[in-house]
Ligand SMILES: Nc1ncnc2c1ncn2[C@@H]1O[C@H](COP(=O)(O)OP(=O)(O)O)[C@@H](O)[C@H]1O
């Protein structure tokens with residue numbers, strides 16, 4: 001999962017620069033690239049270790065492509081830093097609306113497939129044995145992941161979007177042990193990180209991304225410490 | 234799969250007629266014939282790679298047969314405890330949440346209450362109530378197998394398939410798990426298909442066996458089961 005988010009972030013970066021190159025918005029380019037690759041990956045054969053190896057090879061190619069597209073396009077290099085590091089304060093209200101609609105789509109897919117997605121994510125073999133359509137579910141999962149990457153990239157940038165997608169979830173695993181609680185804690189940690197980061201960035205004029213990643217990393221290590229402490233008591 | 238007229242409840246559960254399975258050119262078994270009756274506790278024995286898991290996957294509809302017939306009543310539900318599971322020490326869910334994964338989603342408060350009751354009963358049946366908040370990754374081998382069993386039993390199946398569930402367990406723990414399965418078999422008339430490499434357990438608990446060898450499957454009685462079949 002963390003592996004996929006990272007790869008999708010890189011593919012998203014290539015998609016955004018592709019969008020700039022051909023003159024559509026970076027967001028549209030990003031969604032195009034991440035969606036197509038998600039469906040492609042989801043339709044690949046089920047052998048997951050082989051799948052991860054091939055994804056890993058492909059993702060390096062996409063970083064290269066992203067840089068190529070950017071250098072081919074005539075836009076200034078500030079665009080590149082925007083894609084890589086995000087620009088939450090620079091988002092227009094029109095873009096905010098787009099992001100809201102996309103977020104709504106993610107939430108709807110998530111609610112509709114909540115039970116089977118949880119089964120498949122937490123116990124793939126059990127889900128298959130219980131007769132769930134795991135191929136279809138893995139595509140639904142990857143599509144929501146692709147959308148989430150695209151949305152998150154607008155805020156923290158494609159280099160760090162994977163932090164928001166993976167670290168809060170990893171932290172939550174150390175603290176709570178049921179599906180609803182895991183969701184609540186990881187969403188809570190993401191929100192706390194983003195809000196705190198925005199506030200601190202406003203006060204100090206340092207980059208938002210720095211504060212968000214620092215918050216999530218600190219929370220992660222606190223969670224890890226808590227788990228180890230609990231194991232010994 | 235189609236419905237066989239004799240497969241009314243109380244009698245035949247599964248019947249194979251000239252069942253054949255190949256993976257590409259590789260033959261797994263050929264022209265196999267056997268029956269499994271309702272309420273039977275039957276073991277599948279034979280060397281690794283002889284096709285035991287493949288047969289149960291065909292029964293589950295997870296693999297396609299190559300030829301022949303497999304007759305079973307489609308309305309029967311099957312609970313399957315697969316041979317391999319990826320649960321490592323960092324696995325996040327506790328035992329109760331893991332068992333819950335197999336519940337159908339519902340917003341209806343009445344159904345939700347019913348579901349909670351079902352979970353409670355299953356945890357009691359499988360003697361997991363006091364362990365329900367333990368993270369599954371930290372549970373012992375026997376506790377993990379009980380959790381897998383509980384999850385498979387959630388939708389009240391008529392057939393339970395255990396694929397080497399007792400492998401790598403201590404003798405005592407094996408017996409506990411098998412006593413539990415035997416109790417389910419006797420109390421609820423659950424048909425149990427038990428894949429194993431364990432001679433003693435086969436002798437002690439099962440009524441009959443299907444012996445897999447040389448691309449065939451032979452039904453044998455408990456008396457015919459010999460230690461040589463487990464080498
Ligand atoms: N999906 C598959 N594709 C190709 N060959 C398979 C597949 N599954 C199992 N086999 C082969 O079929 C044979 C029987 O396997 P299996 O049913 O797992 O044996 P057992 O459970 O008796 O150890 C083995 O030779 C195995 O390699």
Ligand SMILES: [Mg+2]
Pocket residue numbers: 285286287316396
């Ligand atoms: Mg097997």
